[in-house]
Amino acid sequence: MRGGPSVLGIVLAGGEGKRLMPLTADRAKPAVPFGGTYRLVDFVLSNLVNADIMRICVLTQYKSHSLNRHITTTWRMSNLLGNYVTPVPAQQRLGPRWFLGSADAIYQSLNLVHDEHPDYIVVFGADHVYRMDARQMLQQHIEGGAGATVAGIRIPRVEAPSFGIITPASDGVRVERFLEKPADPPGLPDDPERVYASMGNYVFTTKVLLDALDRDADDDRSVHDMGGSILPMLTEAGQVQVYDFDQNHVPGETERDHGYWRDVGTLDAYYEAHTDLISIHPVFNLYNREWPIYTHTLQLPPAKFVAGGIAGESMVAPGCIISGQVTQSVLSPGVIIEEGAVVQGSILHDNVRIGRGAVVRRAVLDKNIVVPPGATVGVNPGRDKELYHVSANGIVALGKGQRVL
Template sequence: MISDPNVLVIVLAGGEGKRLQPLTNDRAKPAVPFAGTYRMIDFALSNFANAGYLKIVVLTQYKSHSLDRHITQTWRFSAMLDNYVTPVPAQMRRGPHWFQGSADAIYQNLNLIHDEKPDYVCVFGADHIYRMDPRQMVEEHMANGSGVTVAAIPVPQHEAREFGVIESDEAGNILAFHEKVESPPTMPGDDTRCLASMGNYVFDTETLIDIVTPRAEGEGSPYTDMGGDVIPALTATGDARVYDFSKNVIPGQDDRERGYWRDVGTIDAFYHANMDLIAPVPQFNLYNDRWPVFTTRKALPPAKVSRGRGGEPSFVDGSLLCQGSIVSGAHVENSIVGPGTYIDHDAHVTNSILFPGVHIGPGARLNNCIVDKNVAIPDFRRLGHDLDQDRSEFTVSDEGIVVLPKDYRFR
């Protein structure tokens, strides 16, 4: 057994994120702002940074400019110690076509694995909100000797059709893998929940190279998708095991947060994951300084709460106010106010998420809204109060969340 293995991390960040539009109209899904200050990808990268896995490549493709810029400006490790986080755009190294899926993305970038010569490869998604110590998963993978280990967590059955669902035995061997089926099997003894794949995998290097490499010269990758193709193929050969994410232990984490993981693939899921952070006792704690979430820190002044120009008092409760934000004689409740956002006097913002650089005019009323970057809400404008009217101009989610796209200009 290798006591101190060489581990390469591959973060898959090339997905289009169609279900998160219009937030992904102008950016890759992992680059979408989260909790005001962060980008989604910061959570996955922070887990590896805290664990000391410091050789990380991020495979990008779809509208990746802001994601590439965020990684290169924010995520800098010591090159002297041979550590790095680097974005790798689709390069068509295997022919004139883009990535056909997550497994094909690995195949088209096998040169990264050959160059690094790792003992193990962590292949993780870039757009989930959670804390995890990947070292514990790698150690279990090493001890079990399987070709791949898949992190998993129970989810309600009605949500499970959006995930790969695992059937396993008591020893942790994966017996069957069902990728996004309409009627997924439930867990033994619990007909309300299914065991869902988190999209996080630890591979023996040779297993990963072999499974994504074509069997004959000139062929493309035998598989395109990790969940849809690779994991079922390794399951069929008895070479796949499951890792119970709920037993992962994080310093400074209490029992309430244990096993917290959110897939923010839809507007409603994104909204609820943000709202989780502003509960009186949040299930996900941003203030755990023993396992911090890292991101860029711009030179912005502290948040300011003051009376308005006419002496109007401010009211702020149950909210996150980011650097550079100003609440001037306004009412802010149960909301996230992004960096550099200004809320003018007599405006009411409730149950809403404001991205960086938003301006809320005097007397405006916002409820259940997500406002993307650099949007100016006109004076006295009402949003989230008449959904039929809002639908004529904006995206409104299934649960009634009104979404204003980046740089939107009111008529």
């Protein structure tokens, strides 16, 4: 941060994303397309860069080619000022093994920290959809004198079994313990029916993190995970505080999208996050120019609507040609909807083609899929389950280039 403490950003982007299959069959979860023109990793990188954290290492591992290529072609910072966003693949620097967990990923990459000598290290996950000013979290961390600060989002207590839960002390700031997906956790001191779910975003004083990583590496019983190993260790030592995400405000936010955060770890969550984009007053507003989400923009012509083609309550990227009917959908660049085709409540990735008279409903179609003329996807539930991946909520998903019968 210019004129302030030295900060290094580390983004954990090695996730396999099994629950998001088939979209992660050929790419890491942070590289999954989102919102028509973005990748999931663009959200965390945009948040850090907008917060003036300009030196960022993205730790990758699982099927990382697509992610590495996106980062290197999109996130080009000023070399003159010493700023950078760089992907860092698993390098086996400490022996012939891959990353054992998120803490081990940082431990094996400590050369990055030693090169920069930062005062503080910001460690964020790479696969959530949200806006956040990390400067405000860092400021609380510094003022509170904590060794580590974890971002917590308030959720109803009944949803706790799906999250890692932070239990604060009576002062509402110091963390007493972490509970992994508890059935009946205690409520917050000021709101008994809500709890803090960990967002997977952390700020560390550098020396505290380095010492914790050293101790964790020597513990054969550890799972070597940031949330499962490092934070509980530091909590036991009384060095962790919680940052209430509801206190975070970004320029240009609205009352409706303030505090928005989505974990898109499942196909249904991924689908629902897209529905949050397309209303007149969206739950998550991509059009906030004061806190933009950055990405790589292809050199394509504007979207074109011909032969009576229409799109309502939808987002349509450049390069699309619409001759059919599209409603409540998100279309990525280069999608073609032929005459008589109907697309309802669907997410179509780059270069998908929907043939004449075909029908697609409540579906997610990955890149380069061709739906033949007259074919259907999402219309016949029994047949779809036999042929394709279908989520618990009935969303039909086809992987990259998958053939439609």
